[in-house]
Amino acid sequence: MTSVDRHTAGPRTGNSDGFLIWLIILLAPIGQMAIDIYVPSLPAMVDSYGTTRGAVQLSVTLYLIAFSVGQLFYGPFSDAVGRRKALLLGVALYLVGGVLCLFAPTIHWFVAARVVQGLGITAASVVMKAIAADRFSGPRLATVMTYMVVSWGMGPIVAPVIGAWFHSTLGWEYSLYFLVAYGVLLLVLLGGVYRETNAAPRAMGAGELARGTATILGDGVFTRIHLSMGLCYGILLVFNLVGPFLVQDVMGHSPALYGAIALGMGVAYFAGVFGNRVLPAGLSQRAKFRTASTGAVVAAALMVAGAAFTEPNLWVLTAPSAVIVFFAGILYPNLMGLGVSRFPGMTGLASSWLGFCLMLCSGLIMLASSLLRVDGLLPLAVLFLACTLGCRLLVMRTLPDTNRPGPRTTENPDHRERGDTCAPPTSAA
16 A cells, blocks of 8 residues: 555455455346346247246246345445445355345246345445445545446446357356355455454434435436436337347357347446446536436437348448447436536435335336337337437436535434545546
8 A cells, every 4th residue: 555545545444455356246237147147048048948938038037136136235234334244145045046146947946046046146236335435535446446436337347258158068057056156265365354344333214315316316416317327228228138138049140149239238337337438527517417318318229220221231230329329428427427516415325226226227127128029129228218218308407406406404424424435536437
């Protein structure tokens, strides 16, 4: 550590800085990987379980909804009992769900096991941010949060590639073994190496939580922000849910090719995220949002036109989708920054509710997508157009109000010590 870092770091524990950074990097992608690793095998799973496309897709949708619900629990729980206990509980629950997935005799058991997985592994997504804030602050925290965001974003990029490789070489079931092995690694690190970083666990009172929650959920700007984020994220998830059936069943290509396409979509998203850093410094946030949201709508409209007047083909599916995902990558982190900075006195609680609401919104969009016909590209294109139009309407209505101060909140010094320093680095990423 430099002399600056020594002054900005939190209380010392038995963990080295390097170990905590690597632990955060390992915790970040697992929740996303568990969503996407077996999506190249969804068509094969329909035959394996002797079920329907909608039933198999439900295993992804309900996992995501369970993942969103769990976010409301693990944040306050880790504040009350410590990060280590919260993570051990969550990862253990995730492993129980993973083992049940391996031995599920029917698709109904498999879906139920996926819900258990989602309820467990959401602990990693929530608590890793708190661990970073426990130990680091200032520029050092910004660096660690950047590592975390990059690792988090790599999950949906590399997972379909890994899943496609397993499908082509060993069998789709090995994707499930991989998830279990990953969980075992985390459990060993958390149980045998990690030492508690929350030096003074403290539970928030029920009244304090209720008042904060009412303030956050009653704010119209916050509502428009999480709905916009849910639409952005939902587009990427819907592509991974419907895309395998279009690429493999409708167009007759291999799971490996779909894995490569999913990788390309991830690269397009990351290009949008990092594009925020190369846009002109004088470009206003309103201009940035107008350009990105309009570009996404135009790409979706072109996809509708292509799907309506041509036979299903990879270009009509992938080219407009990549453009939409690119612009979503520009919008998403900026919306995140607006959301968590809306309530400066209770950023941690706002982050939990933001995560819950956007994941729930994404899950509902995925649920709607599971009802789509997959005999052509037009239903997916129309859904994308609806999502991009909704997103543009919401973000352009939101921006004028974000210059006004948010609802007045009561400052909680203990809460700021534990979580509020996370917000600026996240939005910057």
